[in-house]
Amino acid sequence: MDDPSRPRSAPASAGTHAKPSTTSQSVGKITLRPGYSQMDWLRRSKRERVDGGVGDVDTRRTISLEELRRHNTRNDCWIGLRGRVYNLTAYVEYHPGGAAILERSFGTDATALFDKYHKWVNGEYIMRATQVGVMPGFIDDDESD
Numbered sequence: 001m002d003d004p005s006r007p008r009s010a011p012a013s014a015g016t017h018a019k020p021s022t023t024s025q026s027v028g029k030i031t032l033r034p035g036y037s038q039m040d041w042l043r044r045s046k047r048e049r050v051d052g053g054v055g056d057v058d059t060r061r062t063i064s065l066e067e068l069r070r071h072n073t074r075n076d077c078w079i080g081l082r083g084r085v086y087n088l089t090a091y092v093e094y095h096p097g098g099a100a101i102l103e104r105s106f107g108t109d110a111t112a113l114f115d116k117y118h119k120w121v122n123g124e125y126i127m128r129a130t131q132v133g134v135m136p137g138f139i140d141d142d143e144s145d
């Protein structure tokens, strides 16, 4: 007999199963394409660097605001976040908040907007495979990378 105290559906954390997502994922009004869930991204970025194919990147290179600003298009977008610079280009399609809202942050220090929408999200962890450098004056307090 069914035990009414046991949930019938999978818990929310079930999205972390090992297979790539094969159905669309809806977060709020945003629908992500199959294969573009956060788990798909984490799996991909664990496997490979996703820095836009610029090759052997010195992730500690200082990137001027002027250089950051030049990467401001959908096919070549970098953002600053807490002193690190990330190549967001590949992640845009995986962003649960959608691509459109990210556009205004392309080529800028997006820390304030990031915190406005989701201070709780660990952007440094999610984006670690995309780091292309650091912002001027950045002082690293994490020796693990």
Ligand code: HEM
Pocket: 027, 028, 038, 081, 086, 095, 096, 097, 098, 101, 102, 104, 105, 110, 113, 114, 117, 118, 121, 122, 123, 126, 127
């Ligand atoms: C490093 C870059 C970013 C990463 C890794 C990231 C990651 C995420 C994640 C994981 C979520 C889902 C949060 C949740 O369900 O609790 C999300 C939602 C969202 N993000 Fe981002 N994000 C980034 C940048 C930004 C920026 C720059 C903006 C604004 C310009 C933004 C706006 C939003 C919005 C509006 C949502 C939807 C919030 C909601 O539905 O409540 N994100 N993002």
